[in-house]
Amino acid sequence: MGADAELNPVLADSGLPYDLPDFAAIGDDDFLPAYDIALPAHLAEIDAIAGDTAAPTFENTIAALEASGRLLARANGIFFNLEGADANLRRSQIAQELAVRLTEHQNAIAMNPRLFARIAEVYSRRDEAGLTEPQRRLTERKYRDAVRAGAGLDDEGQATMRRISARLATLTTEFCQYLLDDTNDSAVHVLSATDLDGLSDAEVAAARRAAQDRDLPGYLITLELPTSQSSVAKLTDPQVRRRVFDASIQRCARGNEFDTRAIILEIVRLRAERAELLGYADHAGYVIAEETAPDPEAVAALLRELGAAATAAAHAELARLTQVYGAPLGPADVTFALAAEQRSRDTGPQPGIDEFEQYCELDAVLRDGVFAAAGELYGLSFTERPDLHGYHPDVRIWEVADADGTGIGLFAGDFYARPSKRGGAWMNTIVDQSTQLGTRPIVVNVLNLTKPEPGEPCLLSLDQLTTAFHEFGHAVHGLLSAVEFVSQSGTSVPRDFVEFPSQVNEMWALHPDVAPRYARHWRTGDPVPAEVLDAVRAAGEVESAHATVEYLAAAALDLAWHRVRADRIGDDVLAFEARALADAGLAEELIPPRYRSTYFNHVFGGGYSSAYYSYIWSEILDAETEQWFLAGGGLQPGLGRAFAAAVLSRGDSVDPVAAHAELLGAPARIEPLLRRRGLLTAAE
Structure with missing residues (x-):
């Protein structure tokens, strides 16, 4: 590290455990100077690799490339955690500038002809080089990434790629910022x-x-x-x-300064143009080529199969609700009626699902639920570190240790909503695990819970409880990573596999060996009555057809936007959306998509374009794995250790789907998913 880096608080060694950044010392004006140091430093490393006069080998090319750019990774890990969870005007301005600078930087590396020639040489000799499976997968990934970034194009093609990627970076950043602003407005x-x-x-x-x-x-x-x-x-x-x-x-479609429709149309056209430039039929084909699904048509077929069953079930559900409600229903009324039905289902005269929130106090859920389950399964322990500070006063930090008491990383929890935080819930990493680099993980879970008044408890709804367990599944995936190469670490797996471990972790939220530990009344300490817990489990056993159609409609909408050619997109976002939903058989007036196009952040602001289907694709693995856990006795350390060894610890160092099939003894089947979603009876 050079002297300039040592003086910049973003890049300097903080001296804190696990190299946690010293957020108190970092100001917004430190970020751009940090990138002014980190970007040239990375390019100098790249030039040294590309200019090496020795014959290309895995070690001097692929492994060296993997180890480069550590200052840049540190700056990214700090800034982009802040930009999503605690935005302000200055950070938004910095994000806009960085969107272009980082894209141009990535293009300069991907399109470096000397570097690509060395990568291609190692790639061409991978069969005879005696590589380990992780080394081979890394070599193949580096080669594919370079080709997909335009390394194999001629000068004109590369110039086009640079233009497209820079503009896309700006547009997706703008989309996120417009959505946050209009959601607040x-x-x-x-x-x-x-x-x-x-x-x-x-x-x-x-x-x-x-x-x-x-x-x-x-x-x-x-x-x-x-x-x-x-x-x-x-x-x-x-x-x-x-x-x-x-x-x-109506968000972001109101004709105001935060309207995203023009941004969407430009994003979709540019993505289609890039895909065609690289020889793909469309953007969906470009994305899914790197996922576990075989191709876009296989995804579309799954969505059609599930959609037909789900819409039939939804029509029956809506007819029942209309009869009970006794009046014509609007979409808002359906949401209310479904929730009312869920609260009253199977509860009789006893307290029902509403009362369950009184037994779901945040600290108890974390300590005696989320952390306790991870302790039973994986041997992890969590010690809160009030001496360590996050990027916002609300952020809390825990040190995580393995069964031997050895510290393996830090877990940061940012639980409360605020206007500066984008909506939803997610997991991020500040530092990724890598034995090559000697780094241990720092992972963050971000939620949007209602912050209580001083002295009052933070009580979680059933949905919020499930979300807490879900996001912690991502965190465990990062914390248990034990790989050599950082780009194979933790959640750096195909997008349509990454949701699988987090979905598996949801099963412990109401499990008989977990729920009684945390579910105590926040005021009295009394355990949750058995009838309340039974009612909650009954309500959550089968997801409503309404929720399934909501999700499938969004997934189909994402796929439709990205299977169209650039010259056939049109200029009316809402008209395209209506046609796409009708073509998919999911145009339900009373059940709009989980996200409409104008606020579909996963797709137009995040990394899920052509991949929003991944939640249901991963759920096939999840539903089968839940049955595997239950058949083996549920919350059993032996099962947890086996799952960690086969899946969680290995990241993308092996084929994750093959590793899962080896663990279960066979590839996953769709039937458990259909039963869970209420689309298949037990007899079927």
Whole structure:
């Protein structure tokens, strides 16, 4: 590390455990100078590799390339965690500048002819070089990445690729920022507490704080990322819940300064143009070539198969709700009626699902649920470190140790919603594990829970509880990584496999060996009544057809946008969306997609373009694995260790699907997924 890097707090050795950044010492004005150091330093490393006069080998080319750019990785790990979870105007400006600079930097490396020639030489001799499986997979990945970035194109083609990739980087960054701004701008203002009837005391208090923060009287109902809003499921006033639902579904399509429709059309055209330039039929083909699914048609076939069954079930579900409700239903009413039905299902005169929240206090869920299950399965222990500080005062940090008591990494939890945080929930890494680099992981889980008033508990709904376990599944995937090469670490697996470990972890949320540990009344400490827990399990055993159609519609919409040629896209986003849903058989007026195009952040702002199907694709593996765990006795250390050894620890150093099949003794089947989704009876 040079003297300049040692003086920059972003790049300097912090002296903290696990090389945790010293966030207190880092200001926004430190980031661009850090990149001014890190980018040239990385290019100098690349020039040295490309200019090596020795014959290309795995060690002097592929492994050297893998080890390069550590200063840049550190800057990225810090800044992009901040930019998503705690944005401000200055960070947004920096993100826009970096979007172009980082893309140009990546292009300069990918299109370096001397470097590509060395990579290609190692790739061509991989069969005779005696490489290990991780080394071979890394060699093949580096070669494919270079080709897919345009290394094999002529000068004109490379110039086109540079233009496209730079513009896409700018547009996707803008999409994220527009969505955050319009989501904040679309919050629903009400004046009376009676308008909030149905919400919890904590939710009412949060709405009051949100209004006060904007110097407004009354209350402000803020929006979550998906179309369906948890507040809509609870608000008893039909007019208020329709206002909230309409605000959600109209985001970024209101003709204001945050309208994303022009951005979407340009993104889709550029992605299609890039795919055609590289010889793919469309962007979906370009993306899915690197996933575990064989091709876009296989994905479309799965969506059609599930969609036909799900829409039939949804029509029956809607007919039942309409009969019970006794009046024509709008989409907001369906959300409310489904939630009301779930709360009352199988509960009789006993307390039902609503009461379960009183037994799901955040700290208890973490300590005695999420962490305890990981301890039983994988031998992990978690010690909170109040002496270590994250990037925001709300961030908490735990040191993670293995069964021998050896520290393996840090887990950071950023649990509460704030206007500067984008919606949804996710896992990020600040530092990735690698034995080559000698790094241990620092992983972050980001949620959007309602922050309680001082002295009050943070109580989780069933959906929030499931999300907490889901995101921690990603965290465990990162924490248990034990690979040599950083680009194969943890969650660096195909997109349609990455959701699998997190979905598996959801099964422990209500498991009989886990739920009784954390589910104690936040005030009295009394254990959750058996009938309440039974009611919650019954409500969660089969996901509503409504939720399945919501998801499938979004997945089909993503695929439709990215299977069209650049010259056939048209200029009307909402018209294209309507046609795509109709063509997929998923145009349900009462069940809009989980995300409409204008606020589909996974696809137009994140890394899930042509891959939103991955949740259901991964769920095939998850449903089969859940049965494997249950057949073996559930929360058993032997099963956890086997799962970690075969899947979680190996990242992308092996074929993850083959590793999973070897663990279970056979490839996963779709039937367990269909039963879980209520689309197949046990007899079938």
